[in-house]
Amino acid sequence: MAEIGIGLVGGGYMGKAHAVALSAVGAVFDTALRPRLACISASSPDSAERYRAAYGFERAAADWRALVDDPGVEAVVIAAPQGTHRAIAEAALALGKPVFCEKPLGASLEDARAMTEAAEAAGVASMIGFNYIRTPASRYARDLVASGRIGDVTWFRGEHTEDFYADPDAPATWRSEGEANGTLGDLAPHMINGARALIGPIEQVMADIPTVHPMRGGVPAGNDDQAQAMVRFENGATGHLFFSRIATGRKMGYAYEIHGTRGSIRFDQEDQNALWLYLAEGPEAERGFRKILTGPEHPDYLPFCQGPGHGTGYQDQIIIEARDFLRAIETGEPVWPTFREGLEVSRTIAAIRASAEAGGWRRVDAF
Amino acid sequence: MAEIGIGLVGGGYMGKAHAVALSAVGAVFDTALRPRLACISASSPDSAERYRAAYGFERAAADWRALVDDPGVEAVVIAAPQGTHRAIAEAALALGKPVFCEKPLGASLEDARAMTEAAEAAGVASMIGFNYIRTPASRYARDLVASGRIGDVTWFRGEHTEDFYADPDAPATWRSEGEANGTLGDLAPHMINGARALIGPIEQVMADIPTVHPMRGGVPAGNDDQAQAMVRFENGATGHLFFSRIATGRKMGYAYEIHGTRGSIRFDQEDQNALWLYLAEGPEAERGFRKILTGPEHPDYLPFCQGPGHGTGYQDQIIIEARDFLRAIETGEPVWPTFREGLEVSRTIAAIRASAEAGGWRRVDAF
């Protein structure tokens, strides 16, 4: 059984999620390639050492450069602030080391483009951490749409809504500073990726991006609280995207609905083990949205669960990401979503910003 | 106990709903003013006579003009095609007879303006049939928002979605002919009224109005299947409206959600006896959207129901409309929604159309 030494940059909550995934993935999927927790780095040597001990890595590196250069590190997982993504990825790719990078790909469209070009030039595996789309329910939704089970798509509505900033009197944090940390920069990538994965490329957008609370915890807020955009997909469907961090009552509002000519789909990550499906077939009297509980019949339902309804959780998708990253390294074939998907999401965000400023429609391919 | 002779124009399903309401309203509310089912007219004398017998009216009129002129008709209820609304209303108002008119107010903005001016000049009661907003749940939602229970509103999402035209191969009907019968003309008024009632006047709109299925039942479709609009309310809140008659699986998708700084509300007419309320108060661990079943504690829960949860239905709101129309006549005071509300809805629709054509924001007060 082959092993590969993994270097993890960052030990915060996403770093931890990846550390746990790397510990478990072998037992879960009996992977041919097994990850060795070789090295971890963090914002300081002290915290790197603390994470090393907690998560079971062999070594702690002084900083990400040392980690990337560590000969025992054969692949790099980036779970550090988005401002550092580009430099880390470029350094690792320059050494021919595969890279898994948390979303968003970089802090800007320029970063994303550079990282994608670097990965494609290096010819090694690159992946980006769009994990919500990996639930069995969303995987199955993609299959249903792609197979034509609900006919031609006529409408898509997607949202990513949370309420951690609903109270304008709560203290400001790094999240209220800088365009990249606003609602559009921070929350939107997951659902833009979701819209693309479910329906296809977005052709045009027209958006409104208000900063609802100009003051946050007594100081001027530096970025947006909400964003909405009307969209037109390349396949002719239209849709709407909404992002909010002030959506009182919403905790993990990664949700969508899809209308097709022969069926419809609804999903809400707050009940991530269910997919709602309506099929316009059979007697009219028997029709209704059915609540499908994900189970062994659906894609990537974790194999250790005996039957349907046992329930998948957040961590499970991170384990599946680890499996896919290992597979991409092992086979040398790209596994979706590569950096290019991250770039496409960034281009869409750029078009959304531009349309809001101009007050009219903008084409995504202009960015 | 005073009586008033009512003339009903139209005996189709909305005419019938009003006939039933006029039969029942006295017993339900013990109204001071009791309706007498004096006269009914329809598209032909034969059908008028058939309706007369079925619904228990005293007389059938040859046409709406004869009905309006009938001295025993002291107030007029219009449940006829929208193209006839203006002429009937103007004739009745010219004789000083109060008028209740089904939505939309007329077939065009011009009609709506003329009817409103006629009603205000006549100084008699005028009402428009926005009935969905009358459920106990939506009445209560209005109270919650108006009282500040959910804080300042930061977002409104409203939709009116059905699926009666989801199959493009189904035969075309009058609904696919003419701008006024399209999705925006026919389905949108209820939810635009709802948005105004719940949140307040709309200042600006920006819309997209596709005709998704250019062919309908084998012939070219004459109007739109879907419409969406981003909106900005006068009070600073933003929102989104969506209308569709091809929303596969949706039967009565008059639905909205409202985010406020201290709470949120959700409603769906498909479960019209419930209102979902989230309050950002009390221990975090105990918070969640609560499903409130409407009951005697809520506005206009019909008085013959013993307790909560017994359930209100479509017809009940029409009975409440009848009560309010009688009250407006009796007191001489305007009862919401008057024709002016219908006019405001029509202006909003005009702005939505203009914004879709221009591809940019439009102010409602410019129409």
Added chain:
Amino acid sequence: MAEIGIGLVGGGYMGKAHAVALSAVGAVFDTALRPRLACISASSPDSAERYRAAYGFERAAADWRALVDDPGVEAVVIAAPQGTHRAIAEAALALGKPVFCEKPLGASLEDARAMTEAAEAAGVASMIGFNYIRTPASRYARDLVASGRIGDVTWFRGEHTEDFYADPDAPATWRSEGEANGTLGDLAPHMINGARALIGPIEQVMADIPTVHPMRGGVPAGNDDQAQAMVRFENGATGHLFFSRIATGRKMGYAYEIHGTRGSIRFDQEDQNALWLYLAEGPEAERGFRKILTGPEHPDYLPFCQGPGHGTGYQDQIIIEARDFLRAIETGEPVWPTFREGLEVSRTIAAIRASAEAGGWRRVDAF
């Protein structure tokens, strides 16, 4: 169009519901036989006169005897306390007048048997007011079971739960006095009728009937707060019934689930416009409980509703009862549920009481 003079005994909330239904039923169903609101009586002449004016009856009677004897009263509707049911019904039936009686049939099994025998001896229409089973959803559930759509029934769980007595410190009322007004006597009949209508006759029962709060509002409670029973149906299915008036949070918990070998059904009156259906057919991955919104495709969806999802309410079922009572009178054919169904429910209740006392199974046919 033929008319029939109706006498209504009782003007409280159920009396009012019947008065409204009698006012509306002609317009709703265009019935061949039209009810004339001839006479009403109540607990005193004064209240009878007040109800007469409010509901639009022609005459008020001094008491129920005068009403029954009134020659203009051709059929009698009983919405008076259960202790009076037997005497009124026997008097009316002795004069050959059809009788509609609110549930329960009488205050005791003996009453129920006497009333049923009187009705069958008189050979005129008799009906009992089990109205919850009349919603389109429950009517459709009956059809699904009867047609074998869900295969052989293997399990039935029914409950009727409310919370009006959940607080033991709230004042005692007539409901805490006397066996007939307890949970089993007052709440259970609807769901026992439901179980019989959906599944079939009950063969054996085994029950537990606690008085959870021995003191109610500071005085000793005179009857039960809860009752549960395990049941065995004649067709071999087993099940469970639960009744409670202290079910905190439940407002109209008339709810059931039915398991069959090829499908399952769930219903809750708190969302009375929906029926949940699971069918064990088609690909496993697509299976789930579907939420069917009642509409024109379902039985007795009121005809003035344009489409599905418009919503039926409590009053609508009372209107349908009025239609069926008129039909029974007109045709001379029994219309379900006749007094005999009321008697079967009373026998089941008697067996439930006996099994709780004995601590073992009891056969219903022994009562």
Added chain:
Amino acid sequence: MAEIGIGLVGGGYMGKAHAVALSAVGAVFDTALRPRLACISASSPDSAERYRAAYGFERAAADWRALVDDPGVEAVVIAAPQGTHRAIAEAALALGKPVFCEKPLGASLEDARAMTEAAEAAGVASMIGFNYIRTPASRYARDLVASGRIGDVTWFRGEHTEDFYADPDAPATWRSEGEANGTLGDLAPHMINGARALIGPIEQVMADIPTVHPMRGGVPAGNDDQAQAMVRFENGATGHLFFSRIATGRKMGYAYEIHGTRGSIRFDQEDQNALWLYLAEGPEAERGFRKILTGPEHPDYLPFCQGPGHGTGYQDQIIIEARDFLRAIETGEPVWPTFREGLEVSRTIAAIRASAEAGGWRRVDAF
């Protein structure tokens, strides 16, 4: 950081779940005591070797006896057929090795009693794998009840329902052979444990245990398909338990509702990240069941999840079991649920069987 060598008996789906948990628990909880995957055994040496490689154990043992005797095995996890539980546990306990045993404790009440006595005599950690009660939602439900937040409990309804045997024509398996593998033996222990954990000890039971399908896949079925029991708790509350493996449409129907004098709770494992809570406080108009999404405010919400609503899954509870077993070993203090809880569940099952045979109430403490 101290390590402990773990021996795992069994590598099927529950064995795998424990292997994954042992791999991940250190990184997840930064446990002081870290598990070393020392040895695994299975039904044959070959399958043991296959599991060893897949899950990353150091050694494969020829059989469970060799595993128990392995000096590097310092604690034993039993995930083997229930008929083997007693012998394995007794052997390990005789060597002073702590034991974690999957439910049910043994194949009979006698087994359970012997195992509990052995564990208590050995004075080492013993735990039983009731994992469903460990979700954040059910942990929180226990806290709510115990703290009196919903007042005095007046009713408990629990079920464990699945549908894997709904089709009587499907082939028979080991599950249709032998009392211990029937619905009561196999499915019931989880919810009996749940009832005890949530409400308290059960005093009396009265049950019905039908074998609904006497033939299974063409051969006589050897055990029960369904079981129901009315229960009386020691604290005075009453309740009902239902178990079924033919509950068409149910996939993981571990569900309960609890009525209290000041509130109510509902839970269904099919939506395991939510707990429904009704509180009889505040204005009547604002009351309703609230859907609480579990998050960091609730017990044992996994620490790597950033916020509420991210979702816990089946595997997460097994990881928490591993943490608790390590803690019990490390501290020497019993951690719930010990073998004694398993014994109490077995006694309740014995009383349920006896009551069904006798047709009357039975006390649990008689077993």
